[in-house]
Amino acid sequence: MRTNAYQLAEKPWVPPFFAGVLGAFSTLLAGGTGFLPWIWSLVPLLAGIAAGRRAHRKATEDRLSLQRYLQSQAEMSENLVSVWRAHITTSREQTEDAVNSLSERFGAIVDQLEATVRTASEETQTIDNTETGMVATFAHSETALGSIVSAHHSDMRSMNAMLDNVRSLTGFVAELDSMAADVAQIAHQSNLLSLNAAIEAARVGDHGRGFAVVAKEFRTLSAQSGKTGVHIAEKVLQVKSAMEQTHFAVEEWVGQGDARLHETEATIDRVLGELRDITTALQRSAALLHQESVGIQSDINTSLIQLQFQDRVSQILGQVCASMQCLPAVLREQKDAWTCGQSLGVIDTTGLLNAIRRDYVMAEQHAVHTDTKATSQGVGSSEIDFF
Amino acid sequence: MAKTVLVVDDSASMRRVVGIALKGAGYDVLEGGDGKDALSKLTGQKVHLIISDVNMPGMDGFTFLKTIKQHPSYRFTPVIMLTTESDESRKREGQAAGARAWVVKPFQPEQLVNAVQRLCLP
Numbered sequence: 332m333r334t335n336a337y338q339l340a341e342k343p344w345v346p347p348f349f350a351g352v353l354g355a356f357s358t359l360l361a362g363g364t365g366f367l368p369w370i371w372s373l374v375p376l377l378a379g380i381a382a383g384r385r386a387h388r389k390a391t392e393d394r395l396s397l398q399r400y401l402q403s404q405a406e407m408s409e410n411l412v413s414v415w416r417a418h419i420t421t422s423r424e425q426t427e428d429a430v431n432s433l434s435e436r437f438g439a440i441v442d443q444l445e446a447t448v449r450t451a452s453e454e455t456q457t458i459d460n461t462e463t464g465m466v467a468t469f470a471h472s473e474t475a476l477g478s479i480v481s482a483h484h485s486d487m488r489s490m491n492a493m494l495d496n497v498r499s500l501t502g503f504v505a506e507l508d509s510m511a512a513d514v515a516q517i518a519h520q521s522n523l524l525s526l527n528a529a530i531e532a533a534r535v536g537d538h539g540r541g542f543a544v545v546a547k548e549f550r551t552l553s554a555q556s557g558k559t560g561v562h563i564a565e566k567v568l569q570v571k572s573a574m575e576q577t578h579f580a581v582e583e584w585v586g587q588g589d590a591r592l593h594e595t596e597a598t599i600d601r602v603l604g605e606l607r608d609i610t611t612a613l614q615r616s617a618a619l620l621h622q623e624s625v626g627i628q629s630d631i632n633t634s635l636i637q638l639q640f641q642d643r644v645s646q647i648l649g650q651v652c653a654s655m656q657c658l659p660a661v662l663r664e665q666k667d668a669w670t671c672g673q674s675l676g677v678i679d680t681t682g683l684l685n686a687i688r689r690d691y692v693m694a695e696q697h698a699v700h701t702d703t704k705a706t707s708q709g710v711g712s713s714e715i716d717f718f
Numbered sequence: 719m720a721k722t723v724l725v726v727d728d729s730a731s732m733r734r735v736v737g738i739a740l741k742g743a744g745y746d747v748l749e750g751g752d753g754k755d756a757l758s759k760l761t762g763q764k765v766h767l768i769i770s771d772v773n774m775p776g777m778d779g780f781t782f783l784k785t786i787k788q789h790p791s792y793r794f795t796p797v798i799m800l801t802t803e804s805d806e807s808r809k810r811e812g813q814a815a816g817a818r819a820w821v822v823k824p825f826q827p828e829q830l831v832n833a834v835q836r837l838c839l840p
Contacts, residue, residue: 434734639824692803714822718813
């Protein structure tokens with residue numbers, strides 16, 4: 332009964348109706364029981380009834396309006412959240428697809444780069460190997476060619492020595508020529524002497540016969556000496572001619588050899604210089620390639636870190652999508668409660684926020700929730716705990 | 719012969735990023751999209767180390783880890799948890815489940831490679 336009375340008192344038409352009844356009662360009490368007071372008492376009564384009806388109508392309209400509002404609010408949240416979640420999901424999927432393709436392509440580029448750098452490193456080892464590399468080969472070649480040039484110089488020294496000997500032999504030939512002339516002179520003098528001896532032997536007569544024989548033999552001997560001298564002179568002339576030819580040939584040979592040696596030396600120097608330039612350029616390129624590969628590896632590592640942020644973003648968006656679902660449910664529940672006659676309650680925002688927070692896994696999510704800055708620790712610093 | 723590492727993560731791009739880092743260090747890489755997929759890939763396959771995410775659909779990382787620790791062929795295979803979570807209670811949970819290391823994303827490639835080299839089976 333009490334509950335029914337309280338419920339009755341809460342109805343909007345009740346206060347004005349009872350005010351009207353009270354007014355009618357008051358009028359009757361004040362005016363007495365005559366006809367006019369009864370008529371006058373109808374005025375507040377009818378006014379109270381009219382006010383009650385107006386209040387009831389307004390309350391009904393207000394209630395319907397609020398119900399419609401709550402219904403529209405619930406529908407709006409459901410529709411909007413549905414569209415927002417669809418957009419977020421589409422964006423996540425497109426981003427994931429794009430980053431997947433990007434990382435696949437990036438992986439292929441890294442593979443190609445590593446193969447190229449590996450090949451270049453092998454070539455670098457080919458250049459720098461102290462036993463079989465290009466630099467070592469160049470050094471061996473330089474040594475070997477230097478030995479050849481040294482040998483040629485040694486040959487030239489021998490040839491020059493031989494030329495000196497030939498020159499000195501030419502001098503000897505001149506002496507032989509002189510000696511041949513002396514022999515011829517001696518033979519001529521001997522012949523004259525033998526003639527004189529024969530003349531003296533003839534002048535002496537019989538006593539000079541023995542002397543004449545000696546003179547005759549001496550004359551024969553001097554004649555032979557003369558012939559021998561002529562032969563010697565002829566041979567010396569031949570030897571002289573041969574020596575002169577040899578001297579000329581050796582002189583020419585030494586001269587040409589000297590010129591060829593200088594030419595060979597210059598050519599070897601030029602070729603070695605070009606090889607040295609090429610080797611130096613290759614070494615510089617190899618060093619630059621190594622330096623660039625170190626830089627590229629650093630860039631690759633940085634890119635690999637950046638590619639991981641898509642996963643974090645995707646997780647955050649996934650949790651946002653999931654938490655957005657609670658809003659339509661809360662508003663629908665509120666609308667249903669009101670429709671069933673319950674009063675409108677306060678939305679538990681703190682409870683909703685705590686429920687969202689329970690799903691957080693990253694430091695920056697907690698930081699955003701509490702409107703504080705996330706520390707750099709944990710974002711890109713790669714914590715590793717070993718157990 | 720190159721050692722094999724199984725990488726388990728529901729994100730294809732993350733599996734690829736880990737793969738690039740490990741292949742660059744000379745490892746062969748197997749991939750699994752979640753715990754169940756990873757278990758199917760392990761059948762008869764020699765694996766020297768496992769890297770697993772924690773939050774995955776289907777079978778999550780901790781369940782996968784506990785399953786591995788009961789598998790006769792893989793119970794001694796070291797497992798590194800690779801996750802965005804940095805909460806200490808979760809790390810203790812991973813340690814209790816049998817993980818050998820906990821790496822928070824995003825990871826530095828050279829640090830992950832060092833961890834793999836340190837923990838990999840011979």
